[in-house]
Amino acid sequence: MRKILIVGAGQSGLQLALGLQAEGYEVTLMANRTADEIRSGRVMSTQCMFHTALQHERDLKLNFWEERAPRIEGLGASVAGPPTPEGPHTRAIDWVGRLDGYAQSVDQRIKMAGWMELFEQRGGQLVIHGVSVSDLDFFTQSHDLVLVAAGKGELVSLFGRDAARSPYDTPQRALAVSYVHGLGPRPEHPDYDAVRCNLVPGVGELFVMPTLTTSGRADILFWEGVPGGPVDAFQGVTDPSEHLATTLELMERFTPWEYARATKVELTDAGGTLAGRYAPTVRNPIGELPGGGLVLGVADVVVANDPITGQGSNSAAKCAASYLDSIVAHGDRPFDAAWMRDTFDRYWATAQHVTKWTNAMLAPPPEHIVELLGAAGALPPVADRIANGFNDPSDFEHFFYEPEKAAAYLASVGA
The missing domain is CATH 3.30.9.40 (D-Amino Acid Oxidase; Chain A, domain 2)
Structure with a gap:
């Protein structure tokens, strides 16, 4: 049985831990707070999740609050x-x-606390303890794969900023x-x-x-x-x-x-x-430890977008689902640097659309986007398409960024 360690108990870390657990992996999850501390603590996000992300939870039978949460x-x-x-x-x-x-949207205090308790109930090893870089050096020797899903603190420094994909360096x-x-x-x-x-x-x-x-x-x-x-x-x-x-x-x-x-x-x-506040940043996905071990960054550890487009929890769920597929498909082969890079690249194929859209929305909108938003008030199909782009941001490539494509789209809808 392959041994996997996940550091961080947010949307991506817990979803991935529970998914791997269901596939028969021996999973250790490290968190800095207990379920009770999370439940009684401060809110953590706004976490409006759209259809595709919610479906990833349904696929793992983790949608315990679906009937109670507003639709x-x-x-x-x-x-x-x-x-x-x-x-x-x-x-x-x-x-x-x-x-x-x-x-x-389900308050993460409810969801994360509930998922942590479920992970333990299913036999997972939950360790409540802060994790340092030196700790990870030890864990890479005792586990087949170490994943870092804690998007704040010392561990993020392991993953260098990808300047080519990070146009902003301040919040x-x-x-x-x-x-x-x-x-x-x-x-x-x-x-x-x-x-x-x-x-x-x-x-x-x-x-x-x-x-x-x-x-x-x-x-x-x-x-x-x-x-x-x-x-x-x-x-x-x-x-x-x-x-x-x-x-x-x-x-x-x-x-x-x-x-x-x-x-x-x-x-x-x-x-x-x-x-x-934080600066939106894309980071290199592989962290190299002083002792030579490698760890793989997850979700907002490596792709942290501003929440202006409401994609944080959605991206975390999509990253966890993509990584789960990559891990299971890899079988018993080593989780080496090449595999880590391929695993991230597979996720980036989806995540790049979120980053492009989010960074565009942070800037003053050009005239053609103002025209699109205005047209949506008179043309319901345009309003519906923009709304559904929050579930599938890749669709914006076809009508949103370039004035010519926007004009052609509006002309086709108006006709």
């Missing part, structure tokens, strides 16, 4: 126009596209998340749940999405602010109530149509806020 059937975009002397910002563009397969957004109860319904299409993406040019973005959290149905208010701008207002804010108050003040100023349904919200719990 997100639409995805909408609003673009704020400039404020006028008569009043605040209004929406210059507004539409909602329908998803072919519903999306869902492009300041992030602030609040989980709330009491958000009112969307005035448009209140009969089904949808993610709302509100773009305020030059300022940032506000995302609003339904979720399942530790206290039941809730909604997430997620600001992405341009660094140094008015939404970059959460540094040094440690009090959860102040965090929420700042969130609402910014909503009232820049997205009053969303603020109108948020006047009675309250935080779900004391751990229901999160703030931070």
Whole structure:
């Protein structure tokens, strides 16, 4: 029986550990917190997962919360126009596209704690301990394969930045998340749940999405602010109530149509806020240890995109599924550097589309993308196609990036 060690108990690490366990591998999982500590701790992400990523969980029979979590059937975009002397910002563009397969968001405190307990129940070895580079040197001698799925801390330094695939070297957004109860319904299409993406040019973005959290149905208010701008207002804010108050003040100023349904919200719990920032980075997938051993990076350890396109958990699930297939297909052969490179390249074939799209959305949109977003308000097929691109970002290659392709697409839909 082949022995595999996974460091990190997030979406990718746990999904991969449980998948390998089901295939008969002897898996050790190392995490820095217990399931109870995760469950009672601070929220970790927004984690809206679309159809393909959810299907990977279903394939492994890990979709324990599917019947309880809100079914997100639409995805909408609003673009704020400039404020006028008569009043605040209004929406210059507004539409909602329908998803072919519903999306869902399950608070990772619920999911990761539950998956960790399942891993142990199925006989996996769970070790609660921080891991250093020197520890990995030892583990590569005692395991057939070591995977690093912990996207923060010392271990990430093992994987050098791939400058050719990383156009940004500083954070492009300041992030602030609040989980709330009491958000009112969307005035448009209140009969089904949808993610709302509100773009305020030059300022940032506000995302609003339904979720399942530790206290039941809730909604997430997620600001992405341009660094140094008015939404970059959460540094040094440690009090959860102040965090929420700042969130609402910014909503009232820049997205009053969303603020109108948020006047009675309250935080779900004391751990229901999160703030931070990081530079989107692609890294080399193989880490070489001082003793000569090799480790393979997983998901956002090696491909960390800004959350502006909501792809973090989706990419983690897709990476875990791809790596699982590569490991099983390799049989009893050594997990050498060539295999590690091939395994990452197989995942990158999908991940490159996420990185290209995300980096494009971080920049001011060119005229043809503004025209596409505007056309979606009048042409439902365009709105639906953009919405479904969140599930399959590779489709954007065909109509989104190049003005000629965008014009040809709009002409075909208009005809």
